[in-house]
Amino acid sequence: MKNYDVVIVGAGSVGLPLAHRLAARGVRVGVVDELSSPGQGQNKAAIGGIRATHSDRAKIQIGIASLEFVRRLEEDYGEDVDWVQGGYLFPAYDQQIAENLKALLPIQKGYGLNIDWIGPEEVREIVPGIRAEGLLGGTFSPEDGHLSSLKLGGALYRLARRAGAEFHFETKVTGMEIVGGRVTAVLTDKGKFGCGTVVNAAGAFGREVGQMVGADLPVYPDSHEAGVTEPIQPLFNPMLVDIAPDEHSDNYYFYQAKEGAIVFCITPRPKRMGTDRRSTSEFLPMVIPRMLNLYPRLRNIRVRRVWRGLYPMTPDGVPIVGFDRDVEGFFHAVGMCGQGLMLGPGLAEIAAEAIVDGTEPEIFADLSPYRDFSGEELLK
């Protein structure tokens, strides 16, 4: 039996940065994951946007912390993850949408987010070739950006290992050993990992892992499909998010990665619940006409590949983070709602402190597994 201070279940968007933060603080960390290498679940499926542009306190503040981390990655750790601080731009062609976006600004600014409304001319300057007709302007948050999820996962894995974290891949968690109301080990198909604390960072499978200690977490994955084009010369910097729904879909969003490709994703309506990750024939005919309607110039770019990833959703769109009430030493960090990549680094800092120092920041109230889940997110 291997012994650790903390065992993290899941080497993904949350588990990787947390392993790094904990190990950097001298904690003996073991990470178990049933896949063959780090970030092979939803982490690499994330298209790469990193924003603090949300509509609630917890996600804005965690987002700001994540941005702080990725901005310093190269300088502090020598890791290039293709970070581009290109901002997030939500263009509006519809009066109602413009009003809705503007209404969020005071809340967003109130929590410290650098965001403002910009006029159509400025939008067109930032995104050359965006459809001019009917453009009313949009919100722009210049400190947001995008990076390669693959590279961030790879970098965090390297950093975590360098700091002393140990990883066990192709290791499937089968249960938890609980003695006297306290978790003492993680049981797996490769044996037992003894520990003082367990972190449930199992992403789309967070509910199943929670059930191993009797927790009933409302985490239900739905799925989105995404795609990537060939790389082209630089065209635009920000992540573009069109929140105007159409007949079969809600928002869609895309950006040009540092290496040149355009990466895109759409939210289908109705939602596709479940863990099916196979690509469907519906995705491209759904998303491409919408992209070309917004950005006609993209018509000549070639789509290279498509995939599908899971969004482990909570009823109110806010993650579930905090210690379990019934089993001592069991910490939940799940329900990232498809934003694990952008929340993970910021969350890791806060969670590491909570685990090591027992701190309980204010936002933990918003993230509590035992909160009232009836709220609804304003900006999805």
Add this chain to the structure above:
Amino acid sequence: MRISQHPILDQKTGREVSFTFDGQPLVGREGEMVSSALFANGIRTFSRHKVDNAPQGIFCANGQCAQCTVLIDGLPMKSCITPLREGMDIRTLVHYPTLPPDDELRPSRRPPELSCQVLVVGAGPSGITAAIELADAGYSVILVDDKDHLGGKLVLQTHKFFGSMADCYAGTRGTDIAKILEEEARKRENITIMTDSVVVGVFADGKAGIYQPQEERYLLLSFAGVIVATGARERSLVFPGNDLPGVFGAGAFQTLVNRDLVKSSERVLIVGCGNVGLIAAYHALQAGIDVVALIDIAPKVSGYKVHGDKIKRMGVPIYLSHTLVSVQGEGKVEKATIAQVDESWNPLLSTAKTFAVDTVLIAVGLSSVDEFYSAGLEAGFPVLKTGDANEIAEASSAMIGGRITGREMARRLGSTIDIPEEWFAKAEILKSPPGEVFPRTHTWPPEDGWQPVIHCYEEIPCNPCTTVCPHNSIQLTGRTGTIMDLPEFSGKCIGCGLCVLICPGLAITLVRESEEAGLAEVVLPYEFDHNFQPGDQVILRDVEGSDLGRGTVLRTRFNKKHRTHLLTLQVQADIATKVAGILVQDPAVTQPLPEADFTYLPDNAIVCRCERITVGQIKEFVRENEVTDLNQLKLLRTAMGACGGKTCLDLLPRVLMEAGVKKEEIRPATYRPLTVEIPMKALANQGGDKA
């Protein structure tokens, strides 16, 4: 640089059109692939990679990789699948393209939806025969192929086929078999043929996405079952210089030379002595291209002995237990260095030989293209694979295999149609690798006039000589009781030459005693253009290419049906049964350069061509990060390029093993659609600029 004369192939017709390359006015043939038009004009560098500004040449010539991408009228396009049109402005693609500022809003349309009972992906020998069987069983079939013609790689095969005449058109050239199969398919009303159509994905919701580049259109196709007959792709090889323009697959070579009649090269070195490499050498000679050598790391020719013997007789050296040390040149292939290998297959540099060549052909085997099969299994609809997509074998076995698969699919869909037992047996035999080699003795002199001498020593699945003999004097005899057995002559020979003409291995001659004592006449098959006159001297070769002195041409005749010349030579009687061919290639071209190049930097070899990732980079990353999952190499962008890992994923396991990873620890990379890149305007069916 076109092939203006070819012994087998007809000259291409087609209007001459003018186009420009980097502003320079050039002429090509309308409708030929842009890559061929460029090659015909001596252009072999198509783009510059953003890494090192490295020149990129053609590689697969099959629409699979993206090495031949050029800018056509401002847009990046694969030149090997884009037909040439009048007035095209073609340019070297330098690094990544810039999107033209075309900001006009155009209406998009949902993809048209089609349906059929069975989708057959790939119209090569197995796909067509499968479609025919299904159609005859009453099923509606859509037969889709990404090329503008049917027949798959048959159209590259100018040689006569092995196998049996009854089952797979043995003795007929692949190019002619393609025509026969196409005609059969077109006769059937319930087969809808879609050429120039690329299946880009078989999706979980039971639909296939089809991209039609010429119409800039995207379709969705529903089906009850899928047959994957997508053939194979050529394996690549890791050696320093493998990225230089002028290193390409043997299949790409056959495409340029046999399909498009473009003289792609002056002097080639071929790596790999399987049937593909051996046949490529023969095709090169027929196209007037010098072959300095064939090499293989194995100690023996793995292709058919008759193919290897034929090549050796013609004057091409075969170096066994040899490897390619490096290919050198400034921006293109200029030299290639080979060396013998030790027991661990490492080159013995002291044995290095360097040849001046402009092309190195890679013929180190094929791997099945079966992604749609896996996708189908995952999605849970009836899916079968056939031909090379199922198992790499000769096209002869693909034809019978396709028929079996067609009927199997009919049965999967509820039909009670029977599949004859003997089909399975035949398929099994036709895909047999060569069997044993047996010695022969040839009787001399013949009892009465002419007599065939059969220089066929190795068991292979082939019998046309037994079928054509008008006196039924050639029979298979041997240990297997199948068409693997060796042919033997006994009985009457009238000297008609049909066995000589039909033999795909060019392994039968006719001999008789001359009236003049001590002399004999030998009739040889000859598949080259010639202007031999009676009295001309030729250099005689025995079966494996040893010199037998000189012979004199007595007469020649041409058989139009078989497109083969019969040369009648006068030779010394004591060697009459030994003469199997004549020297075709001047031995001087096979001489190495006086100085060998001993540089050997294996870590510089490129593994991922799209992203230019080297062996050294991968090994370092693997060691640093303890990589066992090929997905992790995507961090280096390995397999993230235009081709999606079609070439490098095959090569990576060996590189990992060289870096110390155990084979059983290596995990495969995840495959994702699409198989080829599609412009957004086509996905949105915006109507097409060309229409």
